Amino acid sequence: QLQLVESGGDFVQPGGSLRLSCVASGVSLEYYLIGWFRQAPGKEREGVSYINRNSVANYSDSVKGRFTISRDNAKNAVHLQMNSLKPEDTADYYCAAKFASRTDLSSSPSEYTYWGQGTQVTVSS
Numbered sequence: 001q002l003q004l005v006e007s008g009g010d011f012v013q014p015g016g017s018l019r020l021s022c023v024a025s026g027v028s029l030e031y032y033l034i035g036w037f038r039q040a041p042g043k044e045r046e047g048v049s050y051i052n053r054n055s056v057a058n059y060s061d062s063v064k065g066r067f068t069i070s071r072d073n074a075k076n077a078v079h080l081q082m083n084s085l086k087p088e089d090t091a092d093y094y095c096a097a098k099f100a101s102r103t104d105l106s107s108s109p110s111e112y113t114y115w116g117q118g119t120q121v122t123v124s125s
Contacts (some may be wrong), residue, residue: 002027002114004095009119012085016123020080022095022116029071033100034078036069037109038091038121045109048093049080053102062088085123092118 008020022034033052039045049069051057057069068081078095096112098104106112 002032002097004097004114004116006093006095006116006119009093009121011122011124013125014086014123016085017081017083018085018121020082020093020095020119020121021077022079023075023077024097025076029076029078029097030073031099032097032114033104033106033112034069034071035096035098035107035109035112036078036080036093037096038089038093040088040091043091045094047107047109050105050107051078052105053100056103056105058105058107082121085121087123087125090121090123092120094118 003025005023035050036048037045049059051069066084070079095116097114098112
């Protein structure tokens, strides 16, 4: 059974940076598409970034150029480097995994089977 644990959320000022990590246990992440999603209070969950088994990445328009997703196979983890943070990035961030083909880059949360518990990011002055 794949288990995901997020970490790295914190309180940061606008313009600051954070690095979120999603560490997996139980199964190797090499067979999974990994996505980062976020949910702000009173809003629907939205996709942020995705990385497939070929390490091809995709980003939502709202974070493109500011966030970078990467795989860390040695640690069975996926990271999300978040730079130039804005107050509108404030949300709970979740990583999720989908057992997928090498080229799958699905952005639909309903297709992801495994979810972490989330880590909170607050961007405020």
